[in-house]
Amino acid sequence: xxxxxxxxxxxILKGEKTRRGILERAVNIASVEGLNGLTIxxxxxxxxxxxxxxxxxxxxxxxxxxxxxxxxxxxxxxSVIARTEDIDDGILKLYALASEWMDQIADEVFxxxxxxxxxxxxxxxxxxxxxxxIEEVTGKWSAVLxxxxxxxxxxxxxxxxxxxxxxxxxxxxxxxxxxxxxRFNRNDEVFAIAGEAILExxxxxxxxxxxxxxxxx
Amino acid sequence: xxxxxxxxxxxILKGEKTRRGILERAVNIASVEGLNGLTIxxxxxxxxxxxxxxxxxxxxxxxxxxxxxxxxxxxxxxSVIARTEDIDDGILKLYALASEWMDQIADEVFxxxxxxxxxxxxxxxxxxxxxxxIEEVTGKWSAVLxxxxxxxxxxxxxxxxxxxxxxxxxxxxxxxxxxxxxRFNRNDEVFAIAGEAILExxxxxxxxxxxxxxxxx
Numbered sequence: 001x002x003x004x005x006x007x008x009x010x011x012i013l014k015g016e017k018t019r020r021g022i023l024e025r026a027v028n029i030a031s032v033e034g035l036n037g038l039t040i041x042x043x044x045x046x047x048x049x050x051x052x053x054x055x056x057x058x059x060x061x062x063x064x065x066x067x068x069x070x071x072x073x074x075x076x077x078x079s080v081i082a083r084t085e086d087i088d089d090g091i092l093k094l095y096a097l098a099s100e101w102m103d104q105i106a107d108e109v110f111x112x113x114x115x116x117x118x119x120x121x122x123x124x125x126x127x128x129x130x131x132x133x134i135e136e137v138t139g140k141w142s143a144v145l146x147x148x149x150x151x152x153x154x155x156x157x158x159x160x161x162x163x164x165x166x167x168x169x170x171x172x173x174x175x176x177x178x179x180x181x182x183r184f185n186r187n188d189e190v191f192a193i194a195g196e197a198i199l200e201x202x203x204x205x206x207x208x209x210x211x212x213x214x215x216x217x
Numbered sequence: 218x219x220x221x222x223x224x225x226x227x228x229i230l231k232g233e234k235t236r237r238g239i240l241e242r243a244v245n246i247a248s249v250e251g252l253n254g255l256t257i258x259x260x261x262x263x264x265x266x267x268x269x270x271x272x273x274x275x276x277x278x279x280x281x282x283x284x285x286x287x288x289x290x291x292x293x294x295x296s297v298i299a300r301t302e303d304i305d306d307g308i309l310k311l312y313a314l315a316s317e318w319m320d321q322i323a324d325e326v327f328x329x330x331x332x333x334x335x336x337x338x339x340x341x342x343x344x345x346x347x348x349x350x351i352e353e354v355t356g357k358w359s360a361v362l363x364x365x366x367x368x369x370x371x372x373x374x375x376x377x378x379x380x381x382x383x384x385x386x387x388x389x390x391x392x393x394x395x396x397x398x399x400r401f402n403r404n405d406e407v408f409a410i411a412g413e414a415i416l417e418x419x420x421x422x423x424x425x426x427x428x429x430x431x432x433x434x
Contacts, residue, residue, distance in 0.1 A: 032342040034251070112342045117397075121338030124400030125249040125329045135401050169394060169410050176397065177390030180334075183341030184352050193386050 019057050022047060023071035026064065030072070031112030034122045035065045035130065065130045072115045073137045079104045081144065091157035091202065091210045092217055094148040098171050098198050105179045106191050114179040116141075142168055157210030158202075167205060174198050236274050239264060240288035243281065247289075248329030251339045252282045252347065282347045289332045290354045296321045298361070308374035308419065308427045309434055311365040315388050315415050322396045323408050331396040333358075359385055374427030375419075384422060391415050 004012075025047055030038045040061060044051045058064040084096040105114050112118055116138050123131040149164035158167075178194035181187075203211055221229075242264055247255045257278060261268045275281040301313040322331050329335055333355050340348040366381035375384075395411035398404075420428055 034253075034339060036251075037253070118338050120397055120401070121335050122251060124397070138401075166410055166414070169398075169407070170391070170414060173390035173394035173411075173414075174387070176394055177386060180337055180341070180393065181386075184337070184355075190386070193383055194390075197383070197387060197390075 015057075019067075020071075022049070022054065022057060023067055026068040027072045027075065027115060028111040030065075030068050031110035031115045031118055033112075035068065035119055036122065038064065038068065040064060062128075062130065066133060069119065069130065069133050069137065072110070072119075075109065076104070076115070076137075076141075079109050088213075089148065089151055090155045090213075091152040091206060092213055094145065094152055095199070095202060095214060095217075097145060097148065098175065099195070102175050102178060102191055102194060105175065106182070106188060113183050114176065117176050117179050142172065145171060152210065155209075156207055157213060158205050159207055162205045167201070170201055171198055237288075239266070239271065239274060240284055243285040244289045244292065244332060245328040247282075247285050248327035248332045248335055250329075252285065252336055253339065255281065255285065257281060279345075279347065283350060286336065286347065286350050286354065289327070289336075292326065293321070293332070293354075293358075296326050305430075306365065306368055307372045307430075308369040308423060309430055311362065311369055312416070312419060312431060312434075314362060314365065315392065316412070319392050319395060319408055319411060322392065323399070323405060330400050331393065334393050334396050359389065362388060369427065372426075373424055374430060375422050376424055379422045384418070387418055388415050 022043065026038055026043055029043065029046065038061075040051055040054045040058070043049075043064070044054050054064075058067060080097065080100045083100050084093055087093045087096045116134070119134050120138060123134050145168045146164045149158065149162065149167050152158040153160060153162055153164065174194040174197045178190040181190045199214070203214060206214060239260065243255055243260055246260065246263065255278075257268055257271045257275070260266075260281070261271050264271075271281075275284060297314065297317045300317050301310055304310045304313045333351070336351050337355060340351050362385040363381045366375065366379065366384050369375040370377060370379055370381065391411040391414045395407040398407045416431070420431060423431060
C-alpha cells in the first residue's frame with residue numbers, strides 16, 4: 001500500500017471531523033423533528049454550510065438518514081453500553097444496562113429524548129433501507145439485553161423459570177413508556193416509576209444469589 | 218329558531234358525510250406517515266378531491282391535523298371504551314379496557330397500529346395546539362384507566378397498597394411496547410406477552426375478591 005502523505009491524511013481527518021460535526025447536529029434534529037424532518041436544505045441552513053457541500057458528504061437524503069442512524073447508534077453505544085464495561089456480567093450488568101439507558105434518556109443525550117423511540121414510530125410503516133437499519137439496531141439492543149439475562153440464568157442469579165425474552169420486553173416497555181411520558185409532562189417522576197418497576201421485576205425473578213448481588217449494589 | 222328546509226338539511230348532512238369520509242382517510246394516512254406527512258395536497262390526490270374543496274372543509278393544515286386527532290379520538294372511544302360499557306365497573310372494567318385497547322391495535326383499526334403512539338412520538342417536541350390536543354387526549358385516557366383502578370381499590374378488588382398511577386403506567390408500557398414491536402416484526406406473540414404481563418400484575422395486586430372476579434372471566 002502506498003504511504004499517504006501528511007497533506008492527504010490531514011484532509012481526510014478534517015473531512016471526517018466535519019462529517020462527524022454534521023452528524024452530531026443531524027442526530028439531534030432527527031430526535032426532535034424526525035428523520036423526515038431532516039432535509040439537506042434544513043441541515044445546511046442550520047450549520048451555515050452550502051447544500052452542495054452537504055451533498056458531497058452524503059449524496060442523498062436517504063444516505064444522510066442512514067448515516068444519522070449509524071451515528072445515533074454510536075452515541076447510544078458509547079453513552080450506554082460502554083459505561084457498563086466494568087460491571088460484572090450477569091444480573092448486575094443487565095440492571096446497569098437498563099439504568100444507563102434510562103439515564104441517557106433522562107439526561108437528554110439526544111435533544112428529543114430516546115432517538116430510537118422517535119424513529120421507530122416514524123419508520124415502522126415505511127419499508128426501505130432506513131427502516132431495516134432501525135430494526136437491526138433496535139433488535140441488536142434487545143439481543144444484548146437478552147444475552148445478559150440468559151447469562152444471569154446460567155449463573156444462577158435469575159431463576160430457571162425466567163424467560164429472558166419476556167424480561168427484556170418488560171424492561172424495554174418501562175423505559176420507552178417513561179420516555180413517552182417525560183416528553184410530554186417533563187415530570188421526572190416517571191423515571192423513578194420505571195426504575196422501581198424494573199428492579200421489582202428483576203428481584204422477583206432473582207435467586208437468593210441474584211438478590212444479594214442486586215441489594216449490595 | 219327558524220326551521221331548516223329539507224334542502225339545507227340535506228346539504229349539511231352531505232357536507233358532514235364528506236367531511237367524515239375525508240377524516241376517515243386522514244386518520245389512516247396519519248397513523249402510517251405521521252400528521253406531518255398529511256398534507257392537504259396529498260389527501261386531495263388520495264381522495265380524488267380538489268385541493269380547494271379540501272381547504273373549504275379545513276382551512277389550514279393545522280386545522281386538518283386538529284380535526285384528524287379529534288376523529289382518531291372518536292374512533293378510539295367507539296372501538297375501545299364503548300365496547301366495555303356492559304362490563305361491571307372496577308377490576309373487570311379495567312382489564313377489559315386494557316384488553317380492548319390491545320385488540321384494537323392488533324386488529325389494526327388504524328392502518329399504522331396505535332394512532333396515538335405514532336403522533337405522541339411525532340409531536341412530543343413540537344409545541345403548539347396539535348401537541349396540546351394530543352396531550353389532552355392521551356392524558357384523558359390515562360385518567361380513565363386510573364379512575365377505574367381507584368374504583369377497584371374502593372371496591373376492595375385491588376389491594377389498598379395498589380398505586381393506581383403505577384398500575385396504569387405499567388399497563389400502558391406493555392401495550393405501547395407490544396405496538397412498537399409488532400409494527401416491526403409482525404409477530405403477534407408480543408400481544409400475548411403484553412396480555413400476560415398485564416394480567417399477572419393485576420392479579421398480584423388483587424384481593425381475593427378481585428382475583429375471583431378475574432378468574433371467573
